[in-house]
Amino acid sequence: MKDDVEKYRTMLEELQVTLKQEIALANEECAPIQLNGTMGRISRNDAIQVQQMALEIKRRREERLIRIQTAFSRMEKGTYGDCCRCHNRINKARLDTIPDVVLCIRCASQPRS
Ligand SMILES: [Zn+2]
Numbered sequence: 105m106k107d108d109v110e111k112y113r114t115m116l117e118e119l120q121v122t123l124k125q126e127i128a129l130a131n132e133e134c135a136p137i138q139l140n141g142t143m144g145r146i147s148r149n150d151a152i153q154v155q156q157m158a159l160e161i162k163r164r165r166e167e168r169l170i171r172i173q174t175a176f177s178r179m180e181k182g183t184y185g186d187c188c189r190c191h192n193r194i195n196k197a198r199l200d201t202i203p204d205v206v207l208c209i210r211c212a213s214q215p216r217s
Contacts, residue, residue, distance in 0.1 A: 115203045
């Protein structure tokens with residue numbers, strides 16, 4: 105498992121770099137829209153919708169960054185790869201796909217109780 109943790113640490117570090125770049129890029133792209141009178145009502149609504157979508161994507165990226173950071177701290181504590189709810193080991197294939205995942209597949213597919 106020690107080697108695995110190192111592997112996931114590298115994956116998470118790469119993911120973190122990519123996310124930070126994406127957030128920085130998105131910040132440049134979605135400068136606040138000028139809501140002035142030169143735009144028609146429809147294009148103004150479109151612009152607002154596009155901006156809200158961009159904000160939503162940004163929010164998700166930021167949430168993921170936080171999750172990656174908590175994954176690093178779980179590595180420090182030696183609990184990385186354990187399900188946060190049932191404390192069973194999370195399937196390796198699942199970690200390979202989503203290294204920042206916090207729930208095993210069983211818990212993730214069950215509604216919160
Ligand atoms: Zn679980």
